[in-house]
Amino acid sequence: MIQRITIIGAGNLATHLSVELKRAGYEILQVYSRTEKSAKELAAKLESDFTNSINKISKEADLYIVALKDSAVLEVLSKIDFQNKPLIHCSGSLPLSILKSYSENIGVLYPLQTFSKNRKVNFKEIPVFVEANNQETEKLLIKLASSISPKVSVLSSDKRKSLHIAAVFACNFVNHFYTLAGDFLQTEDIAFEVLYPLISETAKKVQEMNPADAQTGPAVRFDENIINDHLKQLNNFPDHQEVYKSISKSIFKRHQEKNK
């Protein structure tokens, strides 16, 4: 049974997940972060111990959750003795197997959402994907995940990676387009806020109709006059121009395939 958890990491995901687990009734024993300030800040929210010294990671936890950026995971893992206690990571892209030298009971808990430190999210709406190397750990992770979300599924490492790629398109790349739109509007002295209703509707619409059917705009109509006119207007924004060209081409191509 899991009662006491040590969380390794104090970034966006570590923060949201550990706060939610505490709310669900788990005891967060300790927070580890390389940066003392981050460890301390998160520990304050969790009423837990904290450390920035890897040697001082507690042996008393029932579960170790590694919530670090992928590039930092391996380095940290190699320095801790997990005594074969359940050990999990939260990465979309790293396979389960990355943990196999470090414990006999390993797993993954991947909440499919974008987390920013000071922004509340409703875990009840977040799909959580789990995976483990044995039935006992899988059962334990399903229970843990179900305590924070009703949408828990078991998913293999390969499928999870695919899901992560799709999420990069649907979230990270999408957000970058909001940024590009905002940057451009700023130079034109138009408030980014005027786009809010359009941004909301675009996100809502795709949840009620197929995204390819929801596509509107000059590229899908291949309205060359508008496209060329827009490209001209973007002359002083070479990055915007580049992106505009390549995405318009991609939209039109996808539309042609759909109508074949």
Add this chain to the structure above:
Amino acid sequence: MIQRITIIGAGNLATHLSVELKRAGYEILQVYSRTEKSAKELAAKLESDFTNSINKISKEADLYIVALKDSAVLEVLSKIDFQNKPLIHCSGSLPLSILKSYSENIGVLYPLQTFSKNRKVNFKEIPVFVEANNQETEKLLIKLASSISPKVSVLSSDKRKSLHIAAVFACNFVNHFYTLAGDFLQTEDIAFEVLYPLISETAKKVQEMNPADAQTGPAVRFDENIINDHLKQLNNFPDHQEVYKSISKSIFKRHQEKNK
């Protein structure tokens, strides 16, 4: 005073706008579309006349609204005598001046939203931008626009075009990324629906924080392992791969500039 309106076009925008104007108390006198079926369908909703013959466009309207795709506007305009009645278009990209040979009272009414035929939108939330070549027409358009939305502003042709470009990024390009994400998930047998909470949160978050600050994911951290791994996984999806590369580069570049 405007009471009777002829709407030229029967596409997504023409449909949503004319239905909303009827709801606001205007009489839609007639619908023109090149395609009889489209004209008839929209006219049924509006309880109006319809025609697909350009010679039969009524002389009795107080206002002519051209809601066609940009590339079709000029051709249609040249064939109608508007008797200097108020004549407006609804395009984000076309300047006001495109109408100047066709009436002495010209304007633009541009609702900043994405419209799909069978999807209801709440006009009360849509920013509407108007422009006219004289004060009387401007006043008239402000009144017309205000009857369907509380968010009416006067905006020049140049600024409107900039706004349209930003909208292409924040809506059309965004929707294409939903499509790419969905296409990829389909080949992996994962339901697109799992992305809904992520899509909603991404759109909400950017309305409460600066989009550049909201950026998450491997590209902004320049996590080369993940990026290369994702690119490898996309080997059978050359279009996705291409887009993945160029947008990741753009995200990272923007992030570097922000942190300068």
